[in-house]
Amino acid sequence: MSDRAITIERPGLQSLVVDRGRFGLRHQGVGWCGAMDLRSYAIANELTGNAPGAAAIEIVLGDVIVRFDAPARLALAGADCDATLDGEPMSTWTAHAAHAGSRLVLHRPRAWMRTILAVDGGIDVPVVLGSRTTDLTAAMGGCAGRALRAGDRLKLGPACRNAMHASVSPPPIDFVLRTIAQPLADRLWDREWIVGHQSNRMGYRLQGEVTAHEIGAMRSHAVFPGFIQLPPSGEPIVLMSDAQTTGGYPLAGVVIEEDLWMLGQAPIGATVRFVRWE
Amino acid sequence: MAFLMEDFGTPNFRRIGQSAIMLECADASMPQQRRLWTLAREARGWTHIHEAVIGAGNLTIVFDRHALDVESLRAQLETGWADAPHERLEERTVEIAVHYGGNDGIDLREVAHACGLSEEEAIALHAGANYVVSFVGFLPGFAYLDGLDDRLHRPRRAQPRARVPAGSVAIAGAQSGVYPFESPGGWHLIGRTDARVFDPSREPAALLQPGDRVRFVPV
Numbered sequence: 336m337s338d339r340a341i342t343i344e345r346p347g348l349q350s351l352v353v354d355r356g357r358f359g360l361r362h363q364g365v366g367w368c369g370a371m372d373l374r375s376y377a378i379a380n381e382l383t384g385n386a387p388g389a390a391a392i393e394i395v396l397g398d399v400i401v402r403f404d405a406p407a408r409l410a411l412a413g414a415d416c417d418a419t420l421d422g423e424p425m426s427t428w429t430a431h432a433a434h435a436g437s438r439l440v441l442h443r444p445r446a447w448m449r450t451i452l453a454v455d456g457g458i459d460v461p462v463v464l465g466s467r468t469t470d471l472t473a474a475m476g477g478c479a480g481r482a483l484r485a486g487d488r489l490k491l492g493p494a495c496r497n498a499m500h501a502s503v504s505p506p507p508i509d510f511v512l513r514t515i516a517q518p519l520a521d522r523l524w525d526r527e528w529i530v531g532h533q534s535n536r537m538g539y540r541l542q543g544e545v546t547a548h549e550i551g552a553m554r555s556h557a558v559f560p561g562f563i564q565l566p567p568s569g570e571p572i573v574l575m576s577d578a579q580t581t582g583g584y585p586l587a588g589v590v591i592e593e594d595l596w597m598l599g600q601a602p603i604g605a606t607v608r609f610v611r612w613e
Numbered sequence: 614m615a616f617l618m619e620d621f622g623t624p625n626f627r628r629i630g631q632s633a634i635m636l637e638c639a640d641a642s643m644p645q646q647r648r649l650w651t652l653a654r655e656a657r658g659w660t661h662i663h664e665a666v667i668g669a670g671n672l673t674i675v676f677d678r679h680a681l682d683v684e685s686l687r688a689q690l691e692t693g694w695a696d697a698p699h700e701r702l703e704e705r706t707v708e709i710a711v712h713y714g715g716n717d718g719i720d721l722r723e724v725a726h727a728c729g730l731s732e733e734e735a736i737a738l739h740a741g742a743n744y745v746v747s748f749v750g751f752l753p754g755f756a757y758l759d760g761l762d763d764r765l766h767r768p769r770r771a772q773p774r775a776r777v778p779a780g781s782v783a784i785a786g787a788q789s790g791v792y793p794f795e796s797p798g799g800w801h802l803i804g805r806t807d808a809r810v811f812d813p814s815r816e817p818a819a820l821l822q823p824g825d826r827v828r829f830v831p832v
Contacts, residue, residue: 561630
């Protein structure tokens with residue numbers, strides 16, 4: 336039973352072992368690096384009966400093949416990639432059973448950006464500084480600190496059999512981000528923002544109607560996922576899971592924790608809005 | 614403890630987001646920074662505190678908002694600030710061997726020229742100074758070092774580089790630092806070290822900690 340594992344046959348654009356994040360070390364410069372869509376991550380774990388912090392795989396824009404080397408309960412949450420399990424359609428947001436030798440195939444999603452694959456027992460990579468999540472900057476955690484490659488074999492934790500639900504409805508997504516105002520918040524409201532090309536796990540650069548501004552000598556201060564920075568160009572940067580720990584740009588707002596997952600699902604070119612949240 | 618309040622001023626508090634509060638000092642001077650080091654260390658031991666991150670003259674606390682009321686945390690920080698012990702952190706001196714200039718420090722020539730110095734003079738000024746770690750941030754293990762000779766003060770590069778090599782020894786403004794990993798960066802690269810400034814298997818993982826004294830040794 337100790338040899339439960341899955342093998343990555345096709346890794347897709349960027350597949351990472353993730354969990355909720357690596358906490359308590361930002362004063363050492365270490366980022367959280369948790370799942371970009373923590374909501375889908377939590378749902379996928381719940382469907383498989385995993386503990387809330389179990390490691391899962393975050394897949395960007397599908398195009399992934401995974402082989403199961405042992406029987407397992409699995410679930411997909413997030414972007415719907417028209418998945419099949421052994422050739423049979425496999426619905427997202429629902430738990431399924433794989434047997435030894437099963438193949439899971441994900442295609443390109445038509446909407447959303449990221450899919451979480453959770454497997455019961457969790458992905459059993461070594462814990463580094465308190466977490467299994469991948470930190471690409473420091474090349475630590477996850478699978479050797481890097482994105483998954485074809486041929487990677489990932490061990491699973493002990494099987495668990497305590498799933499509460501077999502299926503859930505997908506959470507509604509409208510890309511309207513409730514935001515706590517900071518001094519420059521007036522530049523955020525009442526306009527549409529387009530997710531720019533230079534958007535990644537560190538931050539989302541937004542394009543729209545902006546005004547350049549002078550920023551004086553700012554003192555560096557702590558920054559966190561969800562912070563909206565305004566660099567001199569005036570184009571907001573929303574900091575995401577892999578954000579640096581300190582920064583010097585002025586703040587326009589903070590996206591509330593309950594809504595940040597939506598940005599993790601916003602593809603490049605998507606339109607997002609900010610609304611004031613008290 | 615009123616005399617301490619006079620000495621160090623009353624910090625400002627700013628609520629940022631749902632679960633964070635920032636304490637801002639009147640300035641980012643070394644005595645204020647020292648006080649932040651001890652306060653941050655203390656705060657990490659309080660219950661329901663997730664992060665205590667120091668910046669330049671500020672300290673941000675991330676707390677469990679379901680378990681802790683922000684007003685009581687603020688009061689705790691005010692008391693902690695006023696009572697923060699005068700005792701200094703254990704002072705270590707860390708020496709970092711640096712290959713200066715050439716391919717290891719591609720901006721050295723330009724920096725020296727802009728400062729009206731020869732490359733040798735620039736190296737002597739950088740390696741001759743005593744640095745203190747003000748805070749750690751940006752990247753895992755990246756230490757912001759105060760103490761750069763003012764003849765070497767240069768604004769950041771107008772265009773940040775997309776890729777700065779790991780181990781790069783760099784300067785910007787009044788500070789110096791060492792890039793632990795390859796990353797984007799806007800500082801001037803004057804040398805390179807083989808020292809492992811961040812190692813997750815070490816405790817603590819970051820080589821340089823707030824309050825550490827640092828010297829650069831040309832090799």
